[in-house]
Structure formats: C-alpha cells, structure tokens
Amino acid sequence: MVNAPRIPSDVPRPPAHVRRNRVLMIAGVVLLVALFVLALVTMNLPTWQRFVNGMQRNFWPLMRGLVRPETEVFGLAWRSMSETFFMAILGTALGALLAFPISFFAAGNLLGGTRWALPGKALLVAIRTFPELVLAIIFVAAAGPGPTAGIMAMGIHSIGYLGKVFSDVIEGIDQGPMEAIRAAGGNQLHTFLYSVVPQVLPEFASHVLYRFEINLRAATVLGMVGAGGIGLPLIQRLQFRRWDEVSMLLIVIVGFIIVVDAVSSRVRNRLV
C-alpha cells in the first residue's frame, strides 16, 4: 500500500504559461511552414528545361575562362584590391571612433537604468537599418564616385554594428571594480577610466578587427556602385563575360581575404 503506483490523474496539469508557450510554439512552426509554401508558389521559379538550356549555353565558356586566369590584369587586380584594403581600414576606423562614445550612451548599467540607454540604442538601430549598399549609392551621388563614398558608407554602417556590440560588452562588465574605485574616493571619470575601460578595451579591439574582416568583404562589392576599390573592374568584366579576367580578379580577392582573415583571427584570439 505504501508503494502504490501513481495513477495518471496524479500528474499535475502544466501551469497556464507552459501551456500558452506550447500553443505559441506550434503556431510559430505552422506560420513558418505557411510562409515557405507561399514563397514557393509566388516566386515563379524557372522550369527545369530553362535551367538546363542556360547551363548548356553558358556553363562551359564560364568554366573554360575561370580555369585560365588572365595574368595581364594581375597588376590592375592587385592595385584595386589594395585600394579596397585601405578603404576597409579607414571605414572601420571611422566607425570604431564614432561608435566608441555612442556606445557608452547605449549601456544601461552606466546610465543608471535601461530606460536612459533607450535613445542611444534607438540611434544605433536606426543606423543599422540602412543597408551598406544603399548608403554607398547615396554617398556616390553626393560626393562623386571614388573610395571616399565607400569609406563613408562602411564607416556609418559600422557605427551601428560596433556601437551595438560595444554597448553589449559594457553591459556585461563586472560592477565590483566600479564600487571599489568609488569607495577609494575616485570621481566618475576615474571610475570610468580605471574600471570600465580596462575591462572592455580588449573585447572592443577584437570586435573592431572582426568588423574589419566583414568590411573588407563588403568593400569588394561596394565598388560595383562606384564607391572605389576592386568592385568596379570586377563588375565591368562580369558584364562583358570576360571570365578569364574575372578569374584573375577573384583569385586576388579571395587570396587577400584569406590572408587577412587568418592574421586577424589570430590576433583576436590573443586579445580576449
């Protein structure tokens, strides 16, 4: 009698919020499946026959060109990729320098409450909303074609991203050292310099490097709208289907990015 098995009606009913979450999750999955099906039927995808025809006409010339890179454009590729590289450096630096002060006004723990950080956070969201390419087109129109437009576009877009991750880093710091500096008679600026900055700086540097890797890849595309760098020579040759020259440009782009990523991620690993 002591060890009587529990009868099923003994199992407690899950509380209301658990049941509600379960319903919400099922609803979410159904919604996602519905969206997928809707996308399939509205997209008017090409027929299999068209796909095969296209491949027969274009695939072999494409492959023939790609396996025979035209070495004559190597100099051009190297020069424009270098320009892209320096654009990424300046764009990232611009973004980091401007994101640094803004991020402190988007960190709730420094302002004494999450609500005081809302204007800063809203500004960063607003900046992030603009796609980089749109910014680049606007700056090409405003400042004329060339690397300046690309640097501005990258810089502005990076503020949104870096400001966000910087403020997340700040919100994750240990508050104990701040209390210690205050207890020792330090003022607000001392507290900031002696307990906030040393805690966040290595992670800031790591995020800046990571953003630089992203910007380098983005900068290759920005050139396509005239914002400087290797994008312009690339799109010209793509439009005229000069696959052998495209191949040379791609080799330089990919090689450059692989080397930069490898170096940068090594440095990042040592930072944090």
Added chain:
Amino acid sequence: MAHIRFNDVEVVYRTGLKALKGVTLEIPRGQFVVVVGLSGAGKSTLIRTVNSLVVPTKGSVTVNDVNVTASRGGALRRARSDIGMIFQTFNLVKRSSVLRNVLAGRLGDLPAWRGVLGAFPREDVAYAHDCLARVGIPEKAFVRADALSGGQQQRVGIARALAQKPSVMLADEPVASLDPPTSHAVMSDLKRIAREDGITTIVNLHFIDMARDYADRIIGMRDGVVVFDGTPDEATDAVFEEIYGRPLESKDLRGA
C-alpha cells in the same frame, strides 16, 4: 573620543526592505571590530554606510567628527579617500596589472587630472610598491591581476586600500571566497597592518572562530538591529546562538 559614530542609522531600500533599524554605535580609534550575523542581517549595509556607498535614509555616520552621510561631491570623495575598503570578491580589474590596481587607491588624494592621465607622481608609485611589500607580494607588481590566486588577489585588495593611507578600513566578508589556511593568513595580515598603522577596522564575518580569534570587539546583528556588543570572551556559543537565532552548525566555523 569616538573615531566612527553611528547615530540612529536607518536604511530602507527601494524594495521596501528595512536593512538597518536604528543602529547607534561608537567605535574608538584603532579598534578592530568584527561584525557577525547571518546573511541578510544588515552587516554589509552597515559598513557601506561608513563610506556612503549606501546612504542612510535616517540618521548619520560621522568619521573623525565629519558627517559622511551629509557629504557630497568633493567632500565625500575626500572623506572616502581616508576610508579603505576590501571586498568579498576582491573587486580588482582582472585585466589590469597588480600595480595599476594598487595605484587606483591613490586616486582620491591626487589632483583629478593626474588620475585621468595616469600621471602618478614617483613617490606614489613607490608607495604602491611598498604596500605590495607589506602584504608579502612585492614581486607581483607587473603581473596581471587575474593570474594570481584568490589569497594573493585579496592581498592586492588590501594593498589598494592601504595605498589610500586610510585611518579607517572596512572589510566586507574578506575571506568568504578563500580556503581556511588562506583565510587565516589574510586575516592575520589585516590585523597586523591595522595594529601597526593604528587603523580603525570594521570586518564583516560569519565564522564564529575567526571572529573570536581576531576581534577586539564583536558586534552581533540580527534583522538590522545590534543584538550583541562585547568582547570575544563574552561572545559565548550561547550568545552566537542568540545572534543567529538557531543552534550552531559546523559551517559557522572556518576551522584551521
């Protein structure tokens, strides 16, 4: 003359929690006071009213006849620079060097711009090294703080407080994160330095044996009220059971 005076200090937190319910105490210069009580009894709140990290909702605390509770801005920073504090979790900047952590203790005594630029006068840097030597780790000055053991980190905490050249030292559960032998070593250092420099010291502890070993005077707190105030000899097991409101357990002792 009392060095530290609590005048009917009351603290009510914004949550409505009454942490201190009218505490009146006088602590003479040079005394080594241990405050005991269960967590939540108001020990941490009590010592934080001394340097106004927690501001009393009623009453006041005076140090050297200066009303710290009423002080603001520069006056409060000057008062704080005379009051060293060490913490249960050390509160060091782990990525900074030990020396830089200790130098932070000098901030309150220097012109603000020197602290901002990190331009510490030679004698202040020398003094920071001296403080490290006094807690027995002179060779760790240029090591990152997170490379040290817990006991060493707490010694850096003591050195930082010492660098303030304080007349008062507050210690909030300074050994709660340390193992028993290290706890005793750190408490001995704290007591020795307090004796040598004549520093008035308030330490929060919850270990009965350590309180008896190191205190000149034991203050027992329960529910925000002082329920015992006497010498270690007077603080019998029965007294501690009264303070804790329950029979004593083995976890109330740190051991050797």
